Amino acid sequence: MNIFVNEKHLTVEDNITAYEVRDIFKKDADVVILNGFIIKEDFILKEKDKIILIEKGKTPTKGELEHLLVSRHTPKVHEKVKKACVGIAGLGGLGSNAAVSLARLGIGKLVLVDFDIVEPSNLNRQQYLIKHLGMTKVEAMKELILEINPFVEVEIKNEYITEENALSVFKEVDIIVEAFDNPEAKAVLVNTIFSKKRNKIIVAASGMAGYFSNNTIKTKKINDNFYLIGDETYEAKPGCGLMAPRVAIAANHQANTVLRLIMGEKNI
Numbered sequence: 001m002n003i004f005v006n007e008k009h010l011t012v013e014d015n016i017t018a019y020e021v022r023d024i025f026k027k028d029a030d031v032v033i034l035n036g037f038i039i040k041e042d043f044i045l046k047e048k049d050k051i052i053l054i055e056k057g058k059t060p061t062k063g064e065l066e067h068l069l070v071s072r073h074t075p076k077v078h079e080k081v082k083k084a085c086v087g088i089a090g091l092g093g094l095g096s097n098a099a100v101s102l103a104r105l106g107i108g109k110l111v112l113v114d115f116d117i118v119e120p121s122n123l124n125r126q127q128y129l130i131k132h133l134g135m136t137k138v139e140a141m142k143e144l145i146l147e148i149n150p151f152v153e154v155e156i157k158n159e160y161i162t163e164e165n166a167l168s169v170f171k172e173v174d175i176i177v178e179a180f181d182n183p184e185a186k187a188v189l190v191n192t193i194f195s196k197k198r199n200k201i202i203v204a205a206s207g208m209a210g211y212f213s214n215n216t217i218k219t220k221k222i223n224d225n226f227y228l229i230g231d232e233t234y235e236a237k238p239g240c241g242l243m244a245p246r247v248a249i250a251a252n253h254q255a256n257t258v259l260r261l262i263m264g265e266k267n268i
Helices: 020-024 062-073 075-081 094-104 120-124 137-148 183-196 244-262
Strands: 003-005 007-009 031-033 050-054 085-089 109-113 153-157 173-178 201-205 218-223 226-230
Touching: 003 020, 020 031, 020 050, 062 075, 085 094, 085 201, 094 137, 094 173, 094 218, 094 244, 109 137, 137 153, 173 183, 173 244, 183 201, 201 244, 218 244, 226 244
Parallel strands: 003 050, 085 109, 085 173, 109 153, 173 201, 201 226
Antiparallel strands: 003 007, 031 050, 218 226
């Protein structure tokens, strides 16, 4: 009989029960989910039943987690995602949210660059927790990502991006998520990369302040190597601050654009 255990296809004997499967494949599992529902009593399994076995607080093996991701992404998507290397320039509201979404995708490698520390004011829109206050953003984000998916390779660089180091900092990556708050820093990164390394792609964002309509935030293809996300109108200023919902919308436009580029979709 064919069943699925933690999304992996297995052949087992007929009339086997859910708890017998647990005892064979993950004896210490605290939670048994059968076809989407937690069970509190044993059941005889049927053809193509799906069992998820969870040991509370225990990290799945790399193979288990990959099977679970593939079940959501499909093998075609996951194979490309896990080979990708993406750089994130700035780990504030945009960068921290984009980094988390890419980590949840199971991206192969993230190169995280920022020179700042986590402050209380960051908690209104950035992915950090109270325990991260006072930490460098790169260290805090690496810690958070490894709690989400410990098999994502994370390289951190506690650096300020300049014309002199921009290329070397992102030398390994194919796609850069530009996530700076400072317009001058944005310009330095974009101009430096495109003047010296035209084969890299930058996914930038600008214009997501306030609590205006969700639908005004759009993704625009400027050219084959430059994509810009935002509403092109509302910048941060007194009375029009940066808040979690619209910042996260823009950040996830960036993450989804990165995913589409990885999958070869250039007509955003």
